[in-house]
Amino acid sequence: MAVNRVTPMGDTQDPFAAPGSWFGSLRWVRWVKNHWLWPVLALAAFVRFYDLTAAAIWGDEGSSLLLARYSLSEIWKHAAFDVHPPLYFMLLHGWIELFGDGILAIRSLSALTGIAAVGLGVWLVDRLATRRAAFIAGLLLALLPTAVRYSQEVRMYALLGVLLLAASVALVYWIRRPQRHRYLLYYALLMSAALYTHYFAVLAALCHWLYLIAIRVQRGYRFRHIQRWNWWLANLAIVALYLPWLPNLLDLLQHMEQLKAGGDVGWEPAVTLSSLPSMIWSWWIQDDGETLPLLMFAALPLAFLALAVVAVMRDRSVSRGSILLALYTGLPLLLVFAVSFITPVFIERYLTAYALGLPMLAALAIDRLYSRVRLLALAVLVALIGVELVGVNNNATVDSNDQLDRVVNYVNQHFLPGDRIVTSDMLWYLSYVYYDRSGAKVRLYTPPTPSGQPTRPNEYGFGTLVTGDVYLDSLAELPSAGRVWLVGSVDGPDEFAPLPATWQVSAETHAGGIKARLFIPNPSPG
Template sequence: MAANRVTPVGDTQDPFAAPGSWFGTRWLVRWVKEHWLWPLLALAAFVRFYDLTAAAIWGDEGSSLLLARYSLSEIWKHAAFDVHPPLYFMLLHGWIELFGDGIFAIRCLSALAGIAAVGMGIWLVDRLATRRAAFVAGLLLALLPTAVRYSQEVRMYALLGLLLIAASVALVYWIRRPQRHRYLVVYTLLMSAALYTHYFAVLAALCHWLYLIVIRVQRGYRFRHIQRWSWWLANLAIVALYLPWLPNLLDLMQHMEQLKAGGDVGWEPAVTLSSLPSMIWSWLIQDDGESLPMLVFVALPMALLALAVVAVMRDLSVSRGSVLLALYTGLPLLLVFVVSFISPVFIERYLTAYALGLPMLAAMAVDRLYSRARLFALAVLVSLIGVELVGLSNNANVDSNDQLDRVVNYVNQHFLPGDRIITSDMLWYLSYVYYDRTGAQIRLYTPPTADGQTTRPNEYGFGTLVNRNVYLDSLAELQGQGRVWLIGTFDGPEEFSPLPATWQPSAEIHAGGIKARLFTPKPRAD
């Protein structure tokens, strides 16, 4: 098979060289000796651990922590009513058992997964192209702002990226040595784990199938892997491993309207044609870019598209590895964009795992440009790094003194036995309970609508994490019960209006978009 490969100009290695023992000593020794690899991983670690605890836990992270408090069997049960599968929450449960629930400890799980994903990306490009391309990919992956951001959150997105890139590596190794079924076993386990981590993992499976079709029908050397019984058996095994969760997924799909009613899905604004380039800008600078001049707004996505074309068109290898990366990056982006015209799900964090393909694809293009136009290739690389540094700067723009935890700590310090604490919104509730040290039951204000309809969440989505006795439908229930803390926003309409006439404000503090106000009973008139 290796004899049929046409080596690109500037290629210093054969990506289909015998891999040896994949998980054995030879592989480990080889990579330990790769001194260029460690600075890249150190850079990835630095940007992910920098200011790791600066931002307060927000609502989605709080939901992860609430779910992780349950036993493994209860996590399975409650995740069945949530919008995400259970694997990440189970891992977080075990992680907390080992390292505690301090904010640094719990965010380390994602940070380490993000760093490992950079290593996997380097490994993948090293198999598909040259060592130079692998180095550039590692540099761009280490600095990718969307990957850094979600490597600093107590959510599943960094883990998903790691699993999908690792599965792609296993696929590439199997294509090289299809007789070695252990690569497909690894692929099966990784893809199954990815599907138990996030439902959008199915898009990666689709990309892998399409890639095998492309290399089957391409001109010249044709790979017949998609016709192999082992490939079909591996995918059947993935389905079989997913069957225990399938009834939960089907039930969840039947109750999507309840999820929408609870605000857990469908809250994203409707997409427009500008949403697609905005997503690219969000991946790279953590800003939708829509305030930029139109020419600039369109130029960057078009430039990246041109790089993708260069990577694919100048790929002379028989495996056409650039096609794999192009599909992995572009297909999920386009599919989710189109689907979002029907049901808005075009959300950055859902696609961050696929954004990892963008630096790898760009690295392959830069590598191929370097062979013929070195100065231009270096200018492209410097420009990409500059854009990513802007995004990292935006990520790091967090004022640790203007965060929700400052408000909660104030309440913790001034809390007296018998005080009541009421939050106005589910997301505030999920964040607040992580920092609360009072031991009081934090309650969620859910006043009926004007026509008497309840605003309590149903049992799907975040509602599965909250007991019924947490809800408070009327502030009048608290009259005569002493001091009350109201926790809500301070830049919008009054969430708690009308307040009982017998209350008077006593103290308040605000930070991070949230305000805590203490109300005490008015003195009785003589």
């Protein structure tokens, strides 16, 4: 294993740097080839590809697939009315063109970017601390349950993690070698791509600015990078690259009430003080932990707070990279938590990219404990891995025989020409159409409220993905003759009630929380 040299700044010198990009690339390839990174990536790949196709496509994934079917120009147009920017959907569009829309193919995009995020996390910690810390970070990142989960969904969250970690790596390289302007070019491009992937990427930019301020005002060696003209130029470039999308963002903000009315934002329950520790538990075991005894419920969040303090306080490097990771993890978590008392957006998947900072921060603390209290460090590492394995197991607990696709396949097999298919909910509709092979136009039931108010989605959020002829306001609009499939929830009251008196159930199946009933008109009821 190569030994890093120490720079006058007190940090390890970049092993990839050489006079010329060609030689630098060769050294990077040689480092990867001979590195212990491969077992870590193999572990990350195993847990992300394991049972990748077991869970059926759910509503949000279905919305990604519907949007990706449009041309690139139409994706730009429709994403302007959605709650997420267009980059991921454009990439998914191209991915489907290359590999098809099979469930393994479409989820592989997120799985591969999730694996890449692990590699980038190792790379970042390797630049900030020791190889031992980097290995620990890689191990914890590979098994991080929230990262595994969203590396198995057709959504943009794994991609966002890759882009933000890559931007952080570029920032660290530029801090060490500010004369290398290409690092800021990489940073500007990566942060721009992140902003075109998810609006919460702006929180990472805020963390980077605060980190530069922190190392500017620290005692001893002060980094004046925040005063450099090229840093300001790079951020102006990010703003310039984002200007084409800015009018769409401003329009979206003006129509937040319509998004709330459609259930696309603010649908989460209001936060409480327990929501913050619950988020930590969700990241690590895929359960909010609120049924645990109070002392146990508080133990994990407090343990991570203690590890963060150890990582920061025992950081003897001049550039204080632990501050970067502490900001990257803690600031978005706290800001979104605070904002959610006004508008509930404290959603695990929105913060998964920032959850990646927690294993890296823990790795720094464990590495620094190891040099003084080896037994304690090993105990902490084993405990964290044990907790993660609980979450990984929770992710993998999927009954493939109790999934929505079983219901849709049943309808596909028993469908006859002329049959009608009606779903009761937008999320069911978005999932259903992915598996539908009937060739019929699947309808979405949108009956008016008792007061006569329409329930059709507006043009914002999911409503931008379907045309008006999909909506069905009354079952009476269907032809009086012919068979009808009604697809709705298993639990709760019948969303289609009252049914026409002449309809009789001919067949029924249910799985994955939904049921499909086949109705045949009987001209002589009773």
